[in-house]
Amino acid sequence: MSQVTVYVEDQQRALDFWAGKMGFTITRDMPYGENRWIEVEPPAGGTRLVVTKADPQWPTLVKDTPNYVLFHADDIVKTHEELAARGVEFTQAPTQQPWGWSAVFKDDEGNLFHLGQR
Known part of the structure; x- marks a missing residue:
């Protein structure tokens, strides 16, 4: 899989979240209609x-x-602490599940995502 689409109301606010708080790299930002x-x-x-x-x-x-977008962390507790320190809001802190560890975070658009560790 190469891409997953996230629908947002405000593209700049979403870009600020993903690039700023989450530390993602902007690989493309261009006019589209x-x-x-x-x-x-x-x-x-x-x-x-x-x-x-x-x-x-x-x-x-x-x-x-x-x-149903799940992000993987090698060390979910450490990743949770780092992201929370950058202002990422977690609605569920890391918890042990039968399959591994899981946490849930919210982007600045209100979308919820899973963070997991096996």
Whole structure:
């Protein structure tokens, strides 16, 4: 998989979150119609996020329910501490699950994501 799309209301606010707080690299930021085509990549590389302006007529995800994007951490406790210190809001701190560790964080657009460690 090379890309996953994240729908947002404010592309600049989302870019500030992913590049600033999460430490992702901006790999593409260019005009795209009335909006922008923005791609960001995790610090260790891998699947890029495409930060796309959501159309107000599209259905939205169920609020307060994490989407199915899972980020991996080698040390979830350390990663949680580092991201929280940068201002990333966690709705669930790292907890032990039968399959490994899990945490949930919120971007500045209100989208929820999983952080996991096996």
